[in-house]
Amino acid sequence: MTREPTNHESHAPRTNTAIESVSALEIVDCRLDPTLRVTVRTAGGACGTADVPCGRSTGSHEAVERRDGDDRFHGRGVEGAVETVETEIDPALAGLDVTDQRAVDRALDELDGTNDRSRLGGNTTTGVSLATAVAAADAVGLPLYRYLGRADVGSLPVPLFDVIEGGELAESGLAFQEHQLIPVGADSISEVVRMCAETYSVLGDLLEERYDARSRNVGVEGGYTPPITDPRDAFDLALAAAEEAGYGGSFALGIDAAASHFYDPESGTYAVLEEPFDRGELLEFYADLEDAYPLVSIEDPLEENDLEGTAELTRSLEAQIVGDDLFVTDPDRLRDGIERGAGDALLLKVNQVGTLTEALEAADLARRNGYDLQVSERSGQTPDTWLAELAVGLSATQIKTGVTRGERTEQYNRLLEIERALGDGAALADPPWE
Ligand SMILES: C=C(OP(=O)(O)O)C(=O)O
Numbered sequence: 085m086t087r088e089p090t091n092h093e094s095h096a097p098r099t100n101t102a103i104e105s106v107s108a109l110e111i112v113d114c115r116l117d118p119t120l121r122v123t124v125r126t127a128g129g130a131c132g133t134a135d136v137p138c139g140r141s142t143g144s145h146e147a148v149e150r151r152d153g154d155d156r157f158h159g160r161g162v163e164g165a166v167e168t169v170e171t172e173i174d175p176a177l178a179g180l181d182v183t184d185q186r187a188v189d190r191a192l193d194e195l196d197g198t199n200d201r202s203r204l205g206g207n208t209t210t211g212v213s214l215a216t217a218v219a220a221a222d223a224v225g226l227p228l229y230r231y232l233g234r235a236d237v238g239s240l241p242v243p244l245f246d247v248i249e250g251g252e253l254a255e256s257g258l259a260f261q262e263h264q265l266i267p268v269g270a271d272s273i274s275e276v277v278r279m280c281a282e283t284y285s286v287l288g289d290l291l292e293e294r295y296d297a298r299s300r301n302v303g304v305e306g307g308y309t310p311p312i313t314d315p316r317d318a319f320d321l322a323l324a325a326a327e328e329a330g331y332g333g334s335f336a337l338g339i340d341a342a343a344s345h346f347y348d349p350e351s352g353t354y355a356v357l358e359e360p361f362d363r364g365e366l367l368e369f370y371a372d373l374e375d376a377y378p379l380v381s382i383e384d385p386l387e388e389n390d391l392e393g394t395a396e397l398t399r400s401l402e403a404q405i406v407g408d409d410l411f412v413t414d415p416d417r418l419r420d421g422i423e424r425g426a427g428d429a430l431l432l433k434v435n436q437v438g439t440l441t442e443a444l445e446a447a448d449l450a451r452r453n454g455y456d457l458q459v460s461e462r463s464g465q466t467p468d469t470w471l472a473e474l475a476v477g478l479s480a481t482q483i484k485t486g487v488t489r490g491e492r493t494e495q496y497n498r499l500l501e502i503e504r505a506l507g508d509g510a511a512l513a514d515p516p517w518e
Pocket residue numbers: 138139140141142143261340342408460461462463464
């Protein structure tokens with residue numbers, strides 16, 4: 085039986101869509117770091133709530149977060165942001181129409197008045213902007229993915245599973261942040277979730293046999309943290325697990341190098357394999373990896389300002405080159421990248437830029453220029469599933485949302501619910517490697 089999930093049910097529209105109130109609460113994310121939960125209510129009784137995620141391996145061009153800087157939570161508290169929502173943003177947005185996302189985001193932009201969201205805080209504007217969209221979906225009586233996707237809902241994003249972690253997200257000794265298993269040739273979300281679950285379990289056993297049980301400890305996104313330093317070992321282990329689980333040939337590989345975080349600007353070198361690589365050597369290393377492995381996706385291969393080197397790699401490799409810290413979901417930085425031929429996929433994180441309107445603009449720009457779209461988690465998440473809804477609503481071909489831990493698996497569970505609700509109309513998207 086196909087049904088819409090009960091907690092996201094469609095219902096009759098609520099006619100008065102004017103904003104009546106905007107409120108916020110200081111909550112904690114999966115790292116016990118304080119963050120915002122924002123609620124927008126309309127005069128007609130609609131209500132939308134959104135949690136704000138937070139990065140650790142952030143790009144230096146991201147919207148600036150508002151943090152209290154005092155003794156509470158080691159300076160990470162967001163009480164000031166809560167107060168800003170309730171004393172400044174609430175009166176400024178009163179009466180605006182929740183279904184006019186552009187007008188709400190323009191008002192936030194004008195109220196902030198900075199280029200980097202440093203006055204209100206990018207976390208504050210992100211929460212208000214997303215809660216507005218959730219309230220609008222409630223007001224018109226649709227689940228968020230249908231509201232965002234208008235008539236165009238049908239394809240479901242292919243997940244990239246970060247099964248072995250390194251970089252800023254784990255103490256494994258690996259320079260690259262994520263070593264991903266990417267399902268190829270699968271037909272459904274339920275199939276890829278099962279493939280990943282079975283392979284992940286076998287990988288845990290392999291790691292325990294080869295190293296010790298502590299290798300089963302997980303990093304921030306729920307991937308394992310074995311004591312290895314060479315990404316080729318991570319690839320060999322992941323592929324061996326896939327083979328043993330009965331999925332040989334059904335997974336390709338990806339990495340999020342997050343290269344800014346092992347780059348030394350003084351020497352201009354990258355600390356990979358515990359040695360300094362210059363840019364040319366690192367580019368060669370990527371080419372060797374592509375020759376030796378089914379590597380189809382590389383995110384942030386070089387430091388975040390190296391558009392020229394990224395363009396060179398985009399031209400020379402088959403693998404898709406994804407811009408995360410490189411573009412920070414900012415239409416201006418993306419435009420610059422497109423002009424220079426840097427990358428061919430956009431990683432989309434709403435809180436990098438601070439409003440849904442700008443994130444949608446970046447998605448649109450990417451698509452019009454032949455870039456693929458990968459909607460992404462932050463390392464600091466909550467179980468709020470607007471992320472999965474956004475990926476479906478945008479018809480993104482890919483989603484990156486870690487592997488285990490509730491704040492990640494809730495995104496998979498929501499995709500499973502949506503897949504069931506779409507019934508025969510559901511199909512997995514076609515990323516460039518398919
Ligand atoms: C998810 C990532 O990490 P963070 O949220 O810490 O930027 C990433 O770099 O892609």
